[in-house]
Amino acid sequence: MPSSPKVFSSSAAAASRRSSLRRLLTSPTFSAACLFFGFAGFLAAAVTIARAPAPDAARGRCPDSSRPLSVSVAWDRRPGDAGAGAVELPADLSTGSRGRHKVMAFVGIFTGFGSVGRRRALRRTWLPADRQGLLRLEEATGLAFRFVIGKSNDKSKMAALEREVEEYDDFVLLDLEEEYSRLPYKTLAFFKASYALFDSDFYVKADDDIYLRPDRLSLLLAKERPHPQTYIGCMKKGPVFTDPKLKWLVCHLMSYAKLSFFCFP
Numbered sequence: 001m002p003s004s005p006k007v008f009s010s011s012a013a014a015a016s017r018r019s020s021l022r023r024l025l026t027s028p029t030f031s032a033a034c035l036f037f038g039f040a041g042f043l044a045a046a047v048t049i050a051r052a053p054a055p056d057a058a059r060g061r062c063p064d065s066s067r068p069l070s071v072s073v074a075w076d077r078r079p080g081d082a083g084a085g086a087v088e089l090p091a092d093l094s095t096g097s098r099g100r101h102k103v104m105a106f107v108g109i110f111t112g113f114g115s116v117g118r119r120r121a122l123r124r125t126w127l128p129a130d131r132q133g134l135l136r137l138e139e140a141t142g143l144a145f146r147f148v149i150g151k152s153n154d155k156s157k158m159a160a161l162e163r164e165v166e167e168y169d170d171f172v173l174l175d176l177e178e179e180y181s182r183l184p185y186k187t188l189a190f191f192k193a194s195y196a197l198f199d200s201d202f203y204v205k206a207d208d209d210i211y212l213r214p215d216r217l218s219l220l221l222a223k224e225r226p227h228p229q230t231y232i233g234c235m236k237k238g239p240v241f242t243d244p245k246l247k248w249l250v251c252h253l254m255s256y257a258k259l260s261f262f263c264f265p
Helices: 010-025 028-051 055-060 116-123 131-141 155-168 180-197 214-224 249-257
Strands: 071-073 101-110 143-151 171-177 198-207
Touching: 071 180, 101 180, 101 214, 116 155, 131 143, 131 214, 143 180, 143 198, 143 214, 155 171, 171 180, 180 198, 198 214
Parallel strands: 071 171, 101 143, 101 198, 143 171
Antiparallel strands: none
C-alpha cells in the first residue's frame, strides 16, 4: 500500500518564513545592498540630467518653422577686401535656429527664370508646395530641399521671383547673374552656400527637370553614411581646364557643372 502522505503544519511553516525574512531584513548585508543600489540610482539620474541637452539645443535639432526657408546669400568679395576668399554667413540668414542647420542631406534643385512651369510641376508631384510640408518631409527623410537660382537685371523677372518666394518660400537665392553660360560659377556658389547653411553628410545637386523619390533617396544616402568621402553620380574623366584663354573653356566647365552628384564634405 502507498505510504501515507506527509502532513505539514501551515502555521509553523509561515512562522518560520516570517522569522527568516525578519533576519534577512535586519542583516547588515541587506542594509549595505540597499544603500549601494540607492547610491547607484542617484548617480545614474545625475549623469542623465547632466548629459541632457538644453531646451534650446534640443529645439535646434528640429526644423525651425519660425524662420523663412528662402535665403539670399553672397560669397564673392571684391579684390582688396579684408579676408578675401573667406566664407561667411550672417546668423540671421541661416535656416536653423543657430548656425548651420543639421540634416542628413541638402538637395539643391537648380532652376532658372524660365522654369516656372517646371517648378509648378515639381510642387504638384513629389515636392511639397508649402513650408510645413517641406518641414514634415525633412523630419521624415532627413533631406532638406530648396530651389537654387541666381539674380537678373530684368526687374519684371525679379518681381515675379519675389512673388514666388513669398508664396512658396522654398528658394536659395545666389548673388550672381543667372545665365546658362555661368553655370559653373553658379555650381561653385551653390556648394559654398550649401556648406555654410547646412551641416550635412551629403550635398546633392539636382535639376528641375527630374522627378525624385525622396524616400528612396533617403534610404540610399542612409546606407552610405558609414562610408566617408562617398561620391555618387556621373564622373567625367580627364583633366579640368582652367585657362581662360582656351576656346572651349566654358563648355568644358559646364560639362562638370551639369553633373548631379552627392558627396561628403
